[in-house]
Amino acid sequence: MKIRVAAVGDVHLGEDIRGRYREKLQGIEEHADVLLLAGDLTRHGTPAEGRIVAEEFGGLPVPVVTVLGNHDYHSDAEDEIGAMLDDAGIHVLRDDATVISLDDGTRLGVAGGKGFGGGFAGKCASEFGEPQMKSFVGHTREIAERWHKALKGLDDVDHRVVLSHYSPTKDTLAGEPLEIYPFLGSYLLAEAADAEGADLFLHGHAHHGTEKGVTPGGVRVRNVALPVLGRAYAVYCLGGEDPESC
Amino acid sequence: MSDEARQQAASSHDAPHYVAARVQQALAEDERTSELGVRVDVRGDDLYLRGQVECAERRARMTDVAGENAPGLKVHNEVTVMEVRGPGEEETL
Ligand SMILES: [Fe+2]
Ligand SMILES: [Fe+2]
Numbered sequence: 001m002k003i004r005v006a007a008v009g010d011v012h013l014g015e016d017i018r019g020r021y022r023e024k025l026q027g028i029e030e031h032a033d034v035l036l037l038a039g040d041l042t043r044h045g046t047p048a049e050g051r052i053v054a055e056e057f058g059g060l061p062v063p064v065v066t067v068l069g070n071h072d073y074h075s076d077a078e079d080e081i082g083a084m085l086d087d088a089g090i091h092v093l094r095d096d097a098t099v100i101s102l103d104d105g106t107r108l109g110v111a112g113g114k115g116f117g118g119g120f121a122g123k124c125a126s127e128f129g130e131p132q133m134k135s136f137v138g139h140t141r142e143i144a145e146r147w148h149k150a151l152k153g154l155d156d157v158d159h160r161v162v163l164s165h166y167s168p169t170k171d172t173l174a175g176e177p178l179e180i181y182p183f184l185g186s187y188l189l190a191e192a193a194d195a196e197g198a199d200l201f202l203h204g205h206a207h208h209g210t211e212k213g214v215t216p217g218g219v220r221v222r223n224v225a226l227p228v229l230g231r232a233y234a235v236y237c238l239g240g241e242d243p244e245s246c
Numbered sequence: 247m248s249d250e251a252r253q254q255a256a257s258s259h260d261a262p263h264y265v266a267a268r269v270q271q272a273l274a275e276d277e278r279t280s281e282l283g284v285r286v287d288v289r290g291d292d293l294y295l296r297g298q299v300e301c302a303e304r305r306a307r308m309t310d311v312a313g314e315n316a317p318g319l320k321v322h323n324e325v326t327v328m329e330v331r332g333p334g335e336e337e338t339l
Contacts, residue, residue: 016301016304020301024330227283230328230330231330231333232332232333234333235337237339238339
């Protein structure tokens with residue numbers, strides 16, 4: 001039961017590049033069974049940019065699932081943008097999960113959301129001191145708790161993917177300045193995937209990072225930020241033990 | 247404050263470190279750019295921008311925003327425009 005997962009993040013669409021991404025998605029159904037978007041779909045998070053995202057990724061021949069990124073929150077219009085994408089048939093994950101069923105009966109579970117920062121085990125922020133610090137770290141902890149639940153709920157699927165904007169590991173941040181790691185992700189996100197089990201963890205956000213990494217528990221991590229990939233989308237084949245089968 | 251002291255305060259405020267920080271902040275927060283991942287370096291009278299953007303228009307706007315926030319410095323915009331290729335080879339996991 002194999003499935004080909006296309007993924008990209010950080011497309012940062014705006015009026016100035018309207019229509020250009022759609023061209024790159026021509027024929028996607030020949031390469032992939034589903035497209036997952038890892039957030040930062042817009043530049044400023046305005047409803048006008050949200051509309052461009054809906055046009056660019058709506059009505060594709062494969063199902064599309066997305067999370068939002070920090071840029072999509074910038075204008076406090078994330079709910080409106082989310083609703084626009086929902087209307088365009090793009091499934092927006094909000095710290096929950098969805099199941100995609102292919103014609104051959106293969107079921108792919110996708111869980112996740114925006115995620116957040118805090119840093120990585122041994123070198124991370126903690127919920128201590130000022131209220132601002134507590135709310136920063138608390139935000140990530142609450143998100144991770146919801147991801148545990150979302151993944152637990154995916155019990156009758158063939159494959160499970162975690163879709164996030166922020167990174168679960170340092171591996172895929174290589175190339176970013178060390179000083180900003182705590183703003184790029186959190187080990188709590190990895191912990192959710194490791195505890196509940198997943199085949200793949202996709203994220204974006206780290207434009208200068210590296211594509212490939214792994215969580216402490218051995219879940220494969222892929223940073224699919226567009227500047228990292230340099231290609232319209234990456235394709236990952238799950239369940240294809242025989243390399244020829246995908 | 248004497249003229250000399252004022253001058254000293256202004257120049258220490260404008261130390262390369264702070265100019266670079268101010269430009270980086272402006273590139274992130276200015277509506278025209280909203281670019282977070284840009285490297286900004288100041289060396290003497292020269293300011294360098296490095297990174298990647300989606301189109302030439304976005305790169306040009308970065309020069310404007312950087313210049314406005316670093317008066318007197320020459321802006322060298324070394325940002326590259328991303329070349330987005332096709333999907334390429336798939337990876338089996
Ligand atoms: Fe981004
Ligand atoms: Fe981001």
